[in-house]
Amino acid sequence: MPTITLPDGSQRDYSNAVSIYDVALDIGPGLAKAALGGHIDGVLCDASTLIESDAQLAIVTSRDEDGLHLIRHSTAHLMAQAVKQLYPEAQVTIGPVIEDGFYYDFSYERPFTPDDLDAIEKRMGELAKKAIPIERSEIGRDDAVAFFDGLSEDYKAEIIRDIPADEILSLYKQDDFTDLCRGPHVPNTGHLGHFKLMKLAGAYWRGDSDNAMLQRIYGTAWASKKDLKAYLHRLEEAEKRDHRKIGKQLDLFHLQEEAPGMVFWHADGWTIYQAVEQYMRERQKEQGYKEIRTPQLVDMSLWEKSGHADKFGDDMFAVSTDDRKFALKPMNCPCHVQVFNQGLRSYRELPLRLAEFGSCHRNELSGALHGIMRVRGFVQDDGHIFCTEQQIQEECATFIDFLHSVYDDFGFTEVIYRLSTRPANRVGSDESWDKSEKALADALDAKGLDWQELPGEGAFYGPKIEFSLKDCIGRVWQCGTMQVDFSMPGRLDANFVDANGERQAPVMLHRAILGSFERFIGILIENHEGKMPLWLAPTQVRIINITDKQQDYCKNLEKTLSDQGLRAHSDLRNEKIGLKIREATLGRVPYMLVIGDKEIESGKVSVRTRDASELGPMDLDTLVSGLKLEIASRGRDPLED
RNA sequence: GCCCAUAUAGCUCAGGGGUAGAGCACUUCCUUGGUAAGGAAGAGGUCAUCGGUUCAAUUCCGAUUAUGGGCUCCA
Secondary structure (H helix, E strand, O other), X not given: OOEEEOOOOOEEEOOOXXXXXXXXXXXXXXXHHHOOEEEEOOEEEEOOOEEOOOEEEEEEOOOOHHHHHHHHHHHHHHHHHHHHHHOOOOEEOOOOEEOOEEEEEEEOOOOOOHHHHHHHXXXXXXXXXXXXXXXXXXXXXXXXXXXXXXXXOHHHHHHHHOOOOOOXXXXXXXXXXXXXXXXXXXXXXXXXXXXXEEEEEEEEHHHOOOOOEEEEEEEEEEOOHHHHHHHHHHHHHHHOOOHHHHHHHOOOEEOOOOOOOOOEEOHHHHHHHHHHHHHHHHHXXXXXXXXXXXXXXEEHHHHHHHOHHHHHHHHOOEEEEOOEEEEEOOOOHHXXXXXXXXXXXXXXXXXXXXXXXXXXXXXXXXXXXXXXXXXXXEEEEEEEEEEOHHHHHHHHHHHHHHHHHHHHHHOOOOOEEEEEOOOOOOOOOHHHHHHHHHHHHHHHHHOOOOEEEEOOOXXXXXXXXXXXXXXXXXXXXXXXXXXXXXXXXXXXXXOEEOOOOOEEOOEXXXXXXXOOHHHHHHHHHHHHOOOOOOOOOOOOEEXXXXXXXXXXXHHXXXXXXXHOOOOEEEEOOOOOHHHXXXXXXXXXXXXXXXXXXXXXXXXXXXXXXXXXXXXXXXEHHHHHHHHHHHHHOOOOOOOOO
């Protein structure tokens, strides 16, 4: 006699066990048709799940987030079914739901081609149209192993062998295809249909590069055709923000074959770079950092002592001359310790904050390179804080505030926080790792931040907080970092004299806000779609004449604005105003000043923005002070207001 | 590094076993035009590199390099 309570508080009594579908049907045929599953006492279940005792029930349809999850998961199965029908020799492995869609990994004797993808998608459509019921059944572990061995599904059988023998597993069957799956799934394939297979990729079995390479097919799936279309449109729009594309369009930088993973900065890109650097320099100074500069080429013996040669060696560029072996620095930390080590330090000097815009080189795997986001030569806004154990907490807290204020100035609001803990390959005692990890976790908690732990992802010398930002298509990039290190100072003989006259090793905090200029500027470009805030724009003001008669006036105006510290350039070409406006707009120049006879006569300038707002005629003084305010406020007080 | 794909003019891209084409950009000339493309003419390519097949390769095949999408790894 189950009594079922619905989300609105209403209750329904039944004389026998009922399925979620039955309850939905009882409420209305429309709901029954739309029901994909339901939450029974908060647990997501198939629509066919029987409810035998009193329960809270929330029916899930495609309008719910969980409904979308069911659709994506079931679409992954639908794809596996289609693949098995078309290529019976292919073996299935796993097929989870991911953001916006799903993937499924297959093992097959030959690579899938784009034509195969079309065929699979077509077959999926046919199977969906048939509205094949998806049925759940349960099976013991050993029987499951025998079942998949019988199908020659070696990977599935391997997964199941790792599951405890006494566990009951669930199978989902749709026609001729049966998959091991925890579920739940939609009731039948008729609920699927708004999907598209997106791309083919390789992926290691169980994510281990020592294992076989499988073929992964990525797909996207939505509740409606409209949602699918909107998603595809969003992707198209996002691709226009790609920093590689914009970098070329705006002539900011380039990369070329002779220097893979190293950026050639062009004049406009370098202007942005310098604006960012100058900003960071000022902010760091204000935060009590001392800026230093250390060599890029350092004898290998230092890297051996620091542990980098051992743990990081494959990634280092070695340079041999005569009988000495040097390496391009992959990190700045050992060099900063050398600066700390000059002279005898007192506890009174701590915390000592050293900062460097440090040029680093890492011989990254060729497949890891990505535009200017992941390169082989890059400059970190690196800093190391030498302090006592007691000072860690406060330094971390101050740093996190500093980082937030910087990100805010650049226009970033969404930051992802992660704590990466001890990796297998590491230096230092477990005790110091315990202390370091706790210090960072405490710092995040003290700020009330929502963070996620990444076990085993820390640097070899210490755990790290990662502050990450997203690119235009949602890929997450680590930018800022804060790392507590109890081991490097000891390895490199750093010490200070404490209040008792004893020598002690300091704690070293490794920290960066941008991470690297290259990556950060890449993200900046994508975030702003190339429309850099005025304070960062390579050209802030473009002066456009209407006819040759205003040339001299424009040149004078350009000089006046430049003298005021503005990046102003004139476009005096013998072209029509429309063309010059168009090019300045496409070039994302924030402000255009149009100068014709009228302006010369009135002594005002006509102002237009890259977003096509006409600000009308303005006094030059008003314009200059307005621009200066917009720059100083980092865009918070725009000229337009 | 691994899997798949790609590499043709400065850029975006067509093309195809008999040594190449468009649009934009560029140069010159005409045009002096008031807020997103004025007109005409011209110039521009060892078809990524190295090999192989072929009478003939930019085109087919292989290798290399780079790039793109992933995986693994990382700021």
